[in-house]
Amino acid sequence: MKTLLNESAVSPSGGSGEVLAVRGGRALRGRVEVKGAKNLVTKAMVAALLGETPSILRDVPSISDVKVVRSLLEVHGVTVADGENEGELILDPSGAVAAHFEEIDAHAGASRIPILFCGPLLHLLGEALIPDLGGCRIGDRPINFHMDALRAFGAIVDKSYEGIRITAPNGLKGAHIELPYPSVGATEQVLLTAVKAEGITELKNAAIEPEIMDLIAVLQKMGAIITVEPNRVIFIEGVDTLRGYDHRAIFDRNEAASWACAALATDGEIFVGGAKQQDMLTFLNVFRKVGGWFDVREDGINFRRGGPLTPVTVETDVHPGFMTDWQQPLIVALTQAEGESIVHETVYENRFGFTDALVKMGADIVVHPHGLDGDYRRVAQRELEQAAVINGPTPLHGARIEVPDLRGGYSHLIAALTAEGESVVSGVGILSRGYEKLFDKLAALGADFDVIG
Structure with missing residues (x-):
């Protein structure tokens, strides 16, 4: 049975x-x-915040991590609708708004995905909030790589008992960043932040996983200018505006x-x-x-x-x-x-x-x-x-x-x-x-x- x-x-x-x-x-x-890779789909969903028009993401698996990101987008005012085909999402960021720590924490659960909302939300709203982060119990996953990268772009990071509040009163500027370790999460953070930062960003010791390359393909479809050089070096030329994408996940x-x-x-x-x-x-x-x-x-x-x-x-x-x-x-x-x-x-x-x-x-x-x-x-x-x-x-x-x-x-x-x-x-x-x-x-x-x- x-x-x-x-x-x-x-x-x-x-x-x-x-x-x-x-x-x-x-x-x-x-x-x-x-279906689509969990490690790409959830990040591509966040990338939809950067576009001025709706995005379509295909081959999205029905897993709880996707449900978490969907609810986090919705609490920020993004409209997420199921498409005509199975595994298809339509994401419209036109109504994006700020959310409170309590709302983000309630929808995030044990997920660590809220940290990747930082760059897009800073560009869109000028502020990002991160509650205490969870994730699988597989060892230390410090967020200092992420915070150091955001500071390099000109963001101000303030910690409180509720979590972390990040602001960019003077906007975000291109930066020269070298990661101590080719962290996938930190590389995603830099990509999602640099595409609309003023000037050119050089990222050294970047992660180059296939899911990272697929995220770069998503961002390029949106209008980003990203060059992948040998030896784990990525250049991102910031642009003023990005549009939505239509993408089938790896x-x-x-x-x-x-x-x-x-x-x-x-x-x-x-x-x-x-x-x-x-x-x-x-x-x-x-x-x-x-x-x-x-x-x-x-x-x-x-x-x-x-x-x-x-x-x-x-x-x-x-x-x-x-x-x-x-x-x-x-x-x-x-x-x-x-x-x-x-x-x-x-x-x-x-x-x-x-x-x-x-x-x-x-x-x-x-x-x-x-x-x-x-x-x-x-x-x-x-x-x-x-x-x-x-x-x-x-x-x-x-x-x-x-x-x-x-x-x-x-x-x-x-x-x-x-x-x-x-x-x-x-x-x-x-x-x-x-x-x-x-x-x-x-x-x-x-x-x-x-x-x-």
Whole structure:
């Protein structure tokens, strides 16, 4: 029996307590479709604030993070309407107004997206407010990169017990900014602010993820002038006005990789419709090394095992490296590989907490809180990094586990589907932040589960 979760019942903040009873040991087989990337769609929605005419965004997934941004836009007076086609939004900023801390906080929940409203709201209203920020518990995510960038444009940042108030009494001017680390969020902040700042902005050590390039494409459609130079340098020439855009979002490569790892872990076969090879090159190389087989087709990629799984060593890194969001579902598959695998996490300092549940289920995983050195290392060691050593294969068995965060939670669910026996997985509501119709998709792939609370 499979009782499907009503998606509308999931809290946008991920704080709901849905509980699944999962009976594992079955190979997942079938086809799933992925829509636009969560990490692009939410930022493109914010970019609509910059236009003087309505914008149309296509392939928008029905996930709680999108609902959060939609409500934040609406509380700022933006009209957000569903288009004629599924996954289509029409965003009209003509009625934009200021909002209060309490309103923003009430609609933001655990999301950190309000910080990216700063630049557009400063251009539009001369003021931006940020309440206390939440997000997944995967390590320190300081906002100093964002605040330093805004100050460089001439913004004034005032902190109070309610949050942060940012103003620009003299307008925003182009700036020379070098990020200490190629942060995706800080790069988005600079782009969304610089496009209408007076003069030229030079951004060094920028993030260059595919979602960043797609955001640049959105802004260029709106009338922005942005040049991407070699060595992570981006130049933005400020313009006086921008118009709305019509854009189809890049596919969600994080969700695509998640399904690929599910096929590996359960010894199944999953066709991921909408996945594209060029934005997953690094993942596909590792997938092949670990013993996976894939077939790239015009409308997606088919994933399955190509034989016994073999151990690998992986170092997460900023693009074009191996994404930090990919390592968690991969580790589930690596518990079934024959030998010792090592995963070095260099992006976040606390992203191996999810492995405690895997150990409880029978996995042999040892986390080294200060990382591991080695002659093979290609990514420069960072002070905050950790390493996980996975020895396999180890049969997994059912257990009671609780979802810690978005990607870790998905990994727990796949581990439960891999394990023999029944697992009880609680806190699965947070998965709605990044996975559209997840339980419908799992049911279509043959997963055996019930919603019990």
